[in-house]
Amino acid sequence: MITKNNNLNLVDIGSISEENSDEGEPPLGTIIAILPKHGLRLPIYEKNLMSLPSVIPNKNHGFPISNKSAKFYHKHFPGSTKINWGNWKWQLRNRIRTLKQLETFVTLSNTEREILEKRGKLGKLPISITPYYASLLDERNGKQSIRRSVIPVIDELKITQEESFDPLGEDTTRPVNGIIHRYPDRALFLATSFCSVNCRYCTRSRVVGHVTKKQKTGFADWQDSIDYIQAHTEIRDVIISGGDPLTLSDKQLDWLLSGLSEIKHLEIIRIGSKIPAVLPQRITKKLLKILQKYKPLYLSLHFTHPDEITEETREACNRLADAGIPLGSQTVLLKGINDSVPIMKKLFHELLKIRVRPYYLYQCDLIEGSSHFRTSVEKGLEIIKGLRGHTSGYAIPHYVIDAPGGGGKIPILPEYYIGRNGNQVMLKNYQDKIYSYYDPVSEQKSKKLKVGICYDLKEDYKNMGYSNEDIAEFDKIETIEAIENSLKELGYETDRIGNIHNLVHLLHNGKKWDLVFNIAEGLHGISRESQVPSLLDAYGIPSTFSSSTIHSLSQHKGLVKHVLKDKGIPTAAFHVVENVEDIENINLEFPLFAKPVAEGSSKGVTATSKIKDKETLHQTVKDLLVKFQQAVLVEEFLPGREFTIGIVGTGSEAKALGVLEVFISKNAEQEIYSYANKQNYEEMIHYTIATDIEAQKSADIAIKAWKALGCRDGGRIDMRLDKNGVPNFIEVNTLAGLNPNDSDLPILCRHMGIPYTKLIQMIMDSAVKRLTPVMQ
Numbered sequence: 196m197i198t199k200n201n202n203l204n205l206v207d208i209g210s211i212s213e214e215n216s217d218e219g220e221p222p223l224g225t226i227i228a229i230l231p232k233h234g235l236r237l238p239i240y241e242k243n244l245m246s247l248p249s250v251i252p253n254k255n256h257g258f259p260i261s262n263k264s265a266k267f268y269h270k271h272f273p274g275s276t277k278i279n280w281g282n283w284k285w286q287l288r289n290r291i292r293t294l295k296q297l298e299t300f301v302t303l304s305n306t307e308r309e310i311l312e313k314r315g316k317l318g319k320l321p322i323s324i325t326p327y328y329a330s331l332l333d334e335r336n337g338k339q340s341i342r343r344s345v346i347p348v349i350d351e352l353k354i355t356q357e358e359s360f361d362p363l364g365e366d367t368t369r370p371v372n373g374i375i376h377r378y379p380d381r382a383l384f385l386a387t388s389f390c391s392v393n394c395r396y397c398t399r400s401r402v403v404g405h406v407t408k409k410q411k412t413g414f415a416d417w418q419d420s421i422d423y424i425q426a427h428t429e430i431r432d433v434i435i436s437g438g439d440p441l442t443l444s445d446k447q448l449d450w451l452l453s454g455l456s457e458i459k460h461l462e463i464i465r466i467g468s469k470i471p472a473v474l475p476q477r478i479t480k481k482l483l484k485i486l487q488k489y490k491p492l493y494l495s496l497h498f499t500h501p502d503e504i505t506e507e508t509r510e511a512c513n514r515l516a517d518a519g520i521p522l523g524s525q526t527v528l529l530k531g532i533n534d535s536v537p538i539m540k541k542l543f544h545e546l547l548k549i550r551v552r553p554y555y556l557y558q559c560d561l562i563e564g565s566s567h568f569r570t571s572v573e574k575g576l577e578i579i580k581g582l583r584g585h586t587s588g589y590a591i592p593h594y595v596i597d598a599p600g601g602g603g604k605i606p607i608l609p610e611y612y613i614g615r616n617g618n619q620v621m622l623k624n625y626q627d628k629i630y631s632y633y634d635p636v637s638e639q640k641s642k643k644l645k646v647g648i649c650y651d652l653k654e655d656y657k658n659m660g661y662s663n664e665d666i667a668e669f670d671k672i673e674t675i676e677a678i679e680n681s682l683k684e685l686g687y688e689t690d691r692i693g694n695i696h697n698l699v700h701l702l703h704n705g706k707k708w709d710l711v712f713n714i715a716e717g718l719h720g721i722s723r724e725s726q727v728p729s730l731l732d733a734y735g736i737p738s739t740f741s742s743s744t745i746h747s748l749s750q751h752k753g754l755v756k757h758v759l760k761d762k763g764i765p766t767a768a769f770h771v772v773e774n775v776e777d778i779e780n781i782n783l784e785f786p787l788f789a790k791p792v793a794e795g796s797s798k799g800v801t802a803t804s805k806i807k808d809k810e811t812l813h814q815t816v817k818d819l820l821v822k823f824q825q826a827v828l829v830e831e832f833l834p835g836r837e838f839t840i841g842i843v844g845t846g847s848e849a850k851a852l853g854v855l856e857v858f859i860s861k862n863a864e865q866e867i868y869s870y871a872n873k874q875n876y877e878e879m880i881h882y883t884i885a886t887d888i889e890a891q892k893s894a895d896i897a898i899k900a901w902k903a904l905g906c907r908d909g910g911r912i913d914m915r916l917d918k919n920g921v922p923n924f925i926e927v928n929t930l931a932g933l934n935p936n937d938s939d940l941p942i943l944c945r946h947m948g949i950p951y952t953k954l955i956q957m958i959m960d961s962a963v964k965r966l967t968p969v970m971q
């Protein structure tokens with residue numbers, strides 16, 4: 196119980212009238228109650244406001260009026276004076292609240308008119324716009340950002356399944372009517388249900404809208420609220436909110452702040468308000484004097500769009516800052532209103548200029564009828580990413596989601612922390628460049644990540660009697676050594692596993708790894724590349740590169756073309772021939788190109804692969820069917836330049852490392868990147884990095900294809916230009932060769948000046964992100 200309040204001189208407060216109100220008094224109201232302990236008389240705002248005269252004298256004017264506002268009040272309030280306009284009570288009395296009033300200020304769009312005509316019946320959040328804020332609205336453009344924030348549209352009537360009346364579960368954390376107590380050391384003091392402007396996305400529309408007695412909060416609850424805070428010594432920070440507390444009269448605010456200041460364990464007081472944006476005239480010198488008495492007092496101001504930073508708002512914020520009151524801002528991310536980097540950057544820059552520190556950027560809560568305002572979380576992350584590193588840290592707020600059901604504010608950040616590897620913390624900067632930071636941790640935590648390496652070694656299979664062509668895709672020992680050395684250099688503990696047979700044996704004996712770096716191509720079956728990842732999946736062991744599903748799909752050159760064609764990626768017209776009879780069904784334009792449907796390393800691609808007539812087609816396809824015992828892909832020949840695009844990363848973070856153009860030497864099999872040419876690539880092929888427009892377009896399409904398929908970590912996509920110069924997808928290599936000297940991806944990196952270890956690091960960085968929860 197507070198004893199000091201009994202000493203407050205509250206007798207003065209009750210007799211609020213226009214004559215003695217001065218600039219700092221509240222709008223007139225009907226006195227409805229008297230707090231028993233303190234004798235505080237409680238006015239109610241809503242009653243009879245609109246019937247009051249609109250011209251009210253004001254002893255203390257001097258608030259600036261911008262030209263825009265001046266023109267507006269001359270036009271729409273011809274009987275009023277500058278003094279009236281600069282008086283916050285006059286502004287409150289002349290709020291725009293009906294369709295009829297609104298129509299005199301703006302030309303309503305169909306969607307605005309539709310809801311406004313229905314509104315009365317449906318009882319949604321009422322309209323309230325101060326004349327000052329109305330002067331900032333575009334008279335004709337219904338899509339103007341700030342106009343959308345205060346004038347409803349028909350979409351407001353759409354209530355989605357996820358939305359609710361009280362999405363944050365505030366009503367379940369109200370120990371007394373006027374207090375929300377969710378965090379242990381902080382409490383929200385609901386001082387009033389009144390707001391000067393009703394924002395269409397308001398989380399507390401249940402409190403500030405057409406509310407029941409139960410939902411309404413105000414003076415009648417103050418004593419209980421103060422008693423509650425007094426009794427809860429763990430509360431060190433109180434946020435006075437509502438509604439908008441700065442719509443209270445000076446004396447009421449003074450009384451409340453004084454009462455709260457008397458609570459010994461209360462360390463700071465904050466006030467949440469949108470007043471400087473919608474009714475800056477409220478920041479009177481008298482109000483400042485009151486606020487200055489109570490320290491430390493912080494103001495959390497609500498801003499939505501840079502259009503709100505006017506001459507008047509600047510004056511209000513500068514007055515508050517000059518009075519020594521720390522100012523922070525809160526902004527709700529709203530679709531079509533402020534959901535872009537340039538708008539947010541401008542808003543935050545403008546706020547800093549008036550000494551308001553951007554504090555929170557809120558994801559729009561799941562309040563009923565707000566789906567038309569809600570962006571994806573990715574949009575919020577995109578905005579934060581577009582700010583971090585691109586402007587000063589002071590201009591970047593915390594992007595938070597207020598967890599549904601009362602979980603509190605959860606900060607959402609783009610992924611700058613990738614993970615830990617022993618004593619190195621892997622970090623990503625604003626340009627997506629990866630850095631490691633030395634951060635020694637306790638012995639147990641500094642345990643290195645154990646990485647197994649799976650591979651098919653040529654030598655092992657040669658000793659079993661397989662031909663060179665059978666094992667063309669398999670690796671030389673130098674590849675395994677290069678990968679292992681790089682992993683060690685990057686700080687990983689390595690363990691050579693070898694092929695799938697060794698893996699089965701080791702798993703059977705209970706061996707485990709944190710991650711397996713898998714380059715095993717497999718020997719049998721069309722899904723051979725997916726066998727090791729599938730086996731590891733079964734044991735819950737993550738592996739590098741794409742999932743087994745994507746390996747299988749990519750291995751089938753026909754199926755993958757079907758999927759990408761469906762996703763709108765250009766690829767040459769094709770036919771998958773299953774048997775000799777099927778050759779007759781090919782209906783493609785010559786010249787054609789034929790290859791086995793599921794081989795790698797250009798196996799089955801020879802000088803005869805390019806087919807000019809029906810007769811050769813029959814023979815070539817028949818030979819391939821017999822030799823490779825699998826279907827044959829026949830596609831229209833692409834006569835243009837051939838590129839291979841190196842890619843690292845997963846999903847939205849996938850990026851092209853470069854574009855390698857393949858040139859066939861004069862003494863090589865012409866026009867085709869054949870098996871023979873590949874095997875003797877040093878004489879037959881030469882490569883150049885291409886950066887021209889065709890190469891860039893090819894890279895763009897390759898990245899689209901990579902993302903469309905859901906490929907991960909690293910690999911290559913081959914593209915070729917058609918006769919019109921359009922890049923066409925040829926094939927994707929989800930297990931690209933990693934021989935440091937001979938394989939296309941390391942060759943590309945070499946040409947791009949990317950060291951081999953850096954390539955392995957980028958692949959690992961992408962894979963390790965999937966482990967982060969486990970590592971922590």
Ligand code: SF4
Nearest residue numbers: 390393394397438469
């Ligand atoms: S100022 Fe805040 S409480 Fe008032 S209507 Fe707007 S969002 Fe709601």
